[in-house]
Amino acid sequence: MAAPPEPVLAAPLVDPMLPRVGRVRARRRDAPLVFTLEIEPAEGSLPPFAPGQFNMLTVFGVGEVPISLSGDPARPGRLIHTVRAVGPVSTALSRLDRGDPVGLRGPFGTGWPVEQAAGSDVVVVAGGLGLAPLRPALYQLLAPRRRYGRIALLYGTRSPADILFAREIDAWRRRKDIEVHVTVDHATGDWPHQVGVVTSLISRARFDPARTTALVCGPEVMMRFAIGTLQGAGVASTQIYLSLERNMKCAIGLCGHCQMGAAFICRDGPVFRHDRVRDMLALREI
Amino acid sequence: MSGIGTSSARPDRSAIFPIEALGTLFDALRGRGYRLIGPTLRDGAIVYDDIASVDELPRGWSDEQSGGRYRLIRRGDDAVFGYAVGPHSWKRFLHPPRQRLWRAKRHGGEVQVTAEAVPEERLALIGIRACDLKAIAIQDRVLTGGSYLDPYYKARRERIFVVAVNCSVAGGTCFCASMQSGPKVTETFDLALTELCDDGMHAFVAEAATDEGRVVLAGLPHRPATGDEVDAAAAVVARTAASMGREMPSEGVRELLLRNLEHPRWDEVAARCLTCGNCTMVCPTCFCTTVEDASDVTGVESSRSQRWDSCFTMDFSYIHGGSVRASPQSRYRQWMTHKLATWFDQFGSSGCVGCGRCITWCPVGIDITEEVAAIRASEAH
Structure with a gap:
């Protein structure tokens, strides 16, 4: 762990x-x-x-x-x-x-556990704009590439036009040391890749669940399903990290807006280890 | 007062001074550079505002309070502190409803941002009660206890002079005794007074707990209090403690609420709650703020202000796509569970001091003590 x-x-x-x-x-x-x-x-x-x-x-x-x-x-x-x-x-x-x-x-705020993940497989699951805060982690994972086991990027958007950083994703696709899967909810005629929700990509990726760190960011409902699927594949809650979004006015824990239970998302997050927020995530409107 | 976080100094032996010396106290504080804030009658309520003299105190007035109800009533005597807390708490002076943070000015392509200066004003808070002093100690931890702090609050807070008053009457919605936050003042003060207004006697038993408090007290016409007078002052506080309008046993409230985040009572209270946010405005510990930017018509000058906000508004939790807490149930739950439960995790104490304002000033009389009791009772079945 x-x-x-x-x-x-x-x-x-x-x-x-x-x-x-x-x-x-x-x-x-x-x-x-x-x-x-x-x-x-x-x-x-x-x-x-x-x-x-x-x-x-x-x-x-x-x-x-x-x-x-x-x-x-x-x-x-x-x-x-x-x-x-x-x-x-x-x-x-x-x-x-x-x-x-x-x-x-x-x-x-807090960051992705890129250092702690050294030596393990890393699965990055992104939905829509959720790829943006994960891209700095991908840069770090790929820079000293040998420090990690397998790396997979699983990315889902609404349509091919919504794919962020498309040229960079194509470049990553051509690399042998990162597995890239992209899916869209609604495909256009020339879309050569998967259609469907991002969770469906998890079974396609190769990783050893016992020694995998998962980084998840996207709409909250997408993260809930993705985390459920990751756990179903054998990744422990303590190995899954997610980034949460709430209204923020000050970013320094004083304005009160971003609270979720006892956590201030701006200060204690936005990146949380899943087991630490699991109970709160299960509640509606918390 | 000697700053935030000073441990409570042991008060000296009690002194006593007559009502006539209260004016001397006000003059002394003004002479030391303090702006005097104290209770006064306005708009049919006792509020805290600038006071120029003892004549502006609500002499001979008291109040009747219950859920959603506040009425001024005449007392049969000339007591000047013979009432419970009104709608204002002292946070409007230390953590004001609106605080400008900075101004920016554009010169060609350059922007110059200038921080609002921290206030240097010294406030004397006259007639602050035990619950409200506890509330200031709580806001100290919220606004100055972490790695980031609010410099405007800190500056005002460090310069206050506290003239505390031990309560001689309990309001109908008061429950400080069960929250261990009153009616006797225990947090750090400069001077603490107990008003004795009985049998033709009108005087204040006074304790000083800081060097500045001692200097100010020494300048008043006073003598050491007799044993009987000290006993009489203690009896005033004991009588108040015994006549609390409400109670909320604090034992286990945090755990009670955290294991009942899903509970039919939230739906029940939401059917009454208007989500008006009054409870958060009158609460002496509610600290949430938002920011507002403004600009002149040319776009050359702009500014940002911080202002009180309430977790009862839809905007409070808005992120793209909608509000996280769209239902009244979820917003009432957020307010109450934050106040009584997660506040412990964040700041090491309850966020409630038992002042009862949220009950009195709720337009439909929702009673936080009753809501806790209902959830507690549901577990007993």
Whole structure:
């Protein structure tokens, strides 16, 4: 059994509610309503981040939202955030142009147990935008590749157009040292891969359940089914990690919004070991 | 008062001073640079607000409280602290309903963000009760006890002077005695008063527990209290403790609620709850906030403010796709189980001090003690 994940806490900021000003360096459209921003901190760099952590991004005069870091932790000077434009702030973020200012606070929260997983097989299960906070973990898993056993990426989206980071996924597909399966709920005519829910991919992946760490991120209902299937395949609850989403206003455990039972998702999560939140996940509207 | 986390100093031997010296106390505090906040009559209730003199205290007034009901009544005497707590708690001064966090200004392509300065104001809290002092100790742990803290709360909190009052009447919705948070003041104070208003006598038995409290007390016309006077003060508190309007045995409440997160009583209470959030606004420990950004029409200047929020709103738990807690059941359960159960896990104590405000100011009179009792009773069957 792996050791419990150490919470990754940056040193308390002098004023943790005060955004630093960064600047958009590039914006790329990934999927309908989904954009990836590359942001350069203008006033020196933020502390390094761990895979799974998030920043609070401000569009001045509009508001602030938590957005996970989706870039490479080895390049902390380039802050990569993948945003779905669904509310006023995320829509404003998606409309920023190169050179526009962005407020930055972070990084916050716990990360994926990439270090603790060394030596074991790793199954990454992502649904939709859930691939974004998992991509930094994939970079770390693949960088010193020999530290891990088998690695599988199981990814599901609604349609082929919704697949994030498609070129990168194709590149991973061509590698021999990572098994990639992608499925969609609704296929178009030229879709050559699987159709169906992401849980159906778990039986296709090769891994040794007794020595596997599973990283799961996606809509909560998808995670519930995926975790059930992983457990059915023999992966212990203590070897499954998931990233939870709740409303967040402060990201430092003071505003109260993100509570789930006794946990503050912003501080005690967003990444949790499954056995620690299993009881809460079983309750509706908790 | 000597800051947050100071262990309770042992009070000195009690002194006694006459009602006439209360004005001298106010003047002394004002002279030491304090802004005086205390109880006063406004809008048919006793609220905490700026007070300029003893004349603004609710002399001769008391209150009648029950579920969803608050009425001022006349007392038969001239007591100035002869009532229970009103709708305001002191959190509106230490953790105010609205606090600006920063302002930003755009100069061409550059943005300059300036943090709101921390307040330097010194507040003298006059007439704070045991339950509310306990509530401040709880908010200290919430807002300043972790790795991140609220600098605005901390700055205000560190500069307060506490004139506590031991309660001489219990309100109809009070249950501090069963929560071990009153009616006698036990948390750190500068001065603690017990009002004696009987047999033509009107005076305060006073204890000082800090150096500043001692200096202030020394400046008042006073003498050492006699044994009888100390006994009389103790009797006031004992009588109050014995006349609590409600009780909520705190034993095992956390475990009780955590094993009943699925319970028909949540549906039952939700059928009455209007999810108005009053309970969270009047609660002296509820600390949740949201943020609001504003900008001028040109987009050059913008700012962010923090303001009180309530777990009873739909917005509170909103994430893309809907609210996590869409039903009134789930929102009432969140509030009550947080207050009475998960608060222990997060901050090492209950989040309830038994002040009874959530009962009095609930428009439909939902009673937290009754809800706990109902769930407890359901297990006995």
